[in-house]
Amino acid sequence: MAGNEIINISLWITDCGLCFSTGSLAPIQISPFNKDVYNLTQYLKLGDDQSPVQLDAHGDNGAFKVVGDCVWAKAEDEITPDFIRSRVEPWLTALFQSEHLNLLVGAGLSAAVQESATGQPPQGMGWIEDLKICRSEINAHVEKAATAAGRNKGNIEDQIRSLNELIKGIEVLTALDRPNQKLLDGLEQLQKELSRALKEFSRSISHGENLIRNSDSDLKTETFNYLVNFLMSFSSRTATRDRLHIFTTNYDRILETGAEIAGLRLVDRFVGSIAPIFRSSRLEVDYHYNPPGIRGEPRYLEGVARFTKLHGSLDWYANEGAIRRFGLPFGAASVEPFLQVEGAGTANYQQLMIYPNSVKDRETSEYPYVELFRDLASATCRPNSTLVTYGYSFGDEHINRVLTDMLTIPSTHIVIIAYADPLGRIMSFIKDSGRQAQISLLLGDHLGGLKTLVDYYLPKAAIDRTSIRMAELLKSRGLYPAAIQSTIGDEE
Structure with a gap:
């Protein structure tokens, strides 16, 4: 019975496109902030x-x-x-x-x-338009979660969270000594898609800093x-x-x-100083x-x-069971060169500690x-x-x-x-x-x-003790307006 259940789940994942996604990974399209919706x-x-x-x-x-x-x-x-x-x-x-x-x-x-x-x-926060894996299912889950949270639509954070949860579920299904190969292939595809999403999410954050740094x-x-x-x-x-x-x-x-x-x-x-470590x-x-x-x-x-x-934070990363902060300049065009140093030449975006809200x-x-x-x-x-x-x-x-x-x-x-x-x-x-x-x-x-x-x-x-002392002096001399005298005690 368990074997039949795994086969059915594997077929469902295949139908979502998990094992057959191809093509280049396009950058995420970020929609502009719309101020007109505000009251x-x-x-x-x-x-x-x-x-x-x-x-x-x-x-x-x-x-x-x-x-x-x-x-x-x-x-x-x-x-x-x-x-x-x-x-x-x-x-x-x-x-x-x-x-x-x-x-x-x-x-x-x-x-x-x-x-x-x-x-x-x-x-804006951004949205992945071209998810290669279970796009319809993930987006439907995102919209449902956004509605439950009182938001009118989801964002890239919700998509990353959904990818994380889907990966956790498939990791459970592949925990046996001889897991289904289709599930393993699908898990690999999901990991790549999650890395791409985190990479583009980090780019959107660093891009905002870069715009400020290079402004007039x-x-x-x-x-x-x-x-x-x-x-x-x-x-x-x-x-x-x-x-x-x-x-x-x-x-x-x-x-x-x-x-x-x-x-x-x-x-x-x-x-610490070189690579400060998070302490409990x-x-x-x-x-x-x-x-x-x-x-x-x-x-x-x-x-x-x-x-x-x-x-x-954009400059937090997980390494060998510890959380560290690396030296990323404000406005850096990308975090990739710094992650490559920390990862011995390979940038692993899943190490970044920018996990979205849930x-x-x-x-x-x-x-x-x-x-x-x-x-x-x-x-x-x-x-x-x-x-x-x-x-x-x-x-x-x-x-x-x-x-x-x-x-x-x-x-x-x-x-x-x-x-x-x-x-x-x-x-x-x-x-x-x-x-x-x-x-x-x-x-x-x-x-x-x-x-x-x-x-x-x-x-x-500023800590303006001089103004307080001057007000006290004027009050003692009877030169301070009565309407303001009553507020001096509160300011002190």
Whole structure:
């Protein structure tokens, strides 16, 4: 009976084209990013708002008007960016001084940086148009998984995941001492197709970096200045407070490059200099310095943040049972020459640690992802913790579960900042959480745009003790406006 079952499965795989695929492996066609699908209405929700307040454009001077119920403005009022800043900036300043501050960055930041530096809309995730193996079945599985995850269509990540799962299934069927030869041939074809998909996926990531690196010098400088100020707005915390912890789902190294330019020291799980190795031990490693003339009293160094890439990185690879990071320059045209060095002349793209997300949380149960998601849960799910999300579309259910658990702690708070919500997942998360009082929202091309966010709404990108002392001095002399005096204590 078992033999008949294997024969039937083998025939099904053959019908899919597994054993008869021929021809050259064409590059993946990447569809451009379409901004027209976005709803550019602004939504704002701060501490005293029961629900998100809708703001529509009003006139040609950049002002807005309130649509619907609002406790702090009337429908006929003209809401200027300066007025919005007077509400948003103090609120964010207070939240950023929480005992524990975390930042979760999604693909929206990479898209904003690329568009700002190049002046062109960023490319999409991509899609393999010419799968040589079981194309109809894999694409049908991808679309079903995307629908279950709340997305309107699948992407190359879903295709790679489906290929991975199909390979795992056939490996089970070929585990006998004398496996079916057709299955072995099909498994070899699948492995080649997976390598091709990973190769083209890595090319799409490195291509985005390359476009930024080779962009106009003035645009690139301006863009990275904004990125530096964005990062320093979060990391400019008194050194005695818990360190900022940055999490990202992105595979590119835009955040690392911005931190390097800013002089921000990132602490992660990698140890070493030539080929740093990922370590499972989670030690509270930190930076200290000894003040001149003082011994035995080391002080915490400012400008330090912890850093975790939840889905891996373009420069991570698996080798001999360990995860290492190789020296890949930002904007490199391809990772192939570097993989050839690591693989003794052969580039094995299946060693790259850029495994895509899974609706079944498959990757969170495998090394090193289980360690990375444990870091996310331990950093966010504790009292007096604030998490700010930027450019994250709430499309990863395993991350959303951690955030939902976080909100069960009354003293926690989530700030959601995004350019758009085309699939409605952000609004659905807020509604379904049942914890609206613990969520703030800045949504829209104005409120969530990188440049307007830095220029208007984020706290000052510095530890400004001088302004606080000046305000205290003016207050003691009775020269400080009464309306502002009440906010000084919160800023401190």
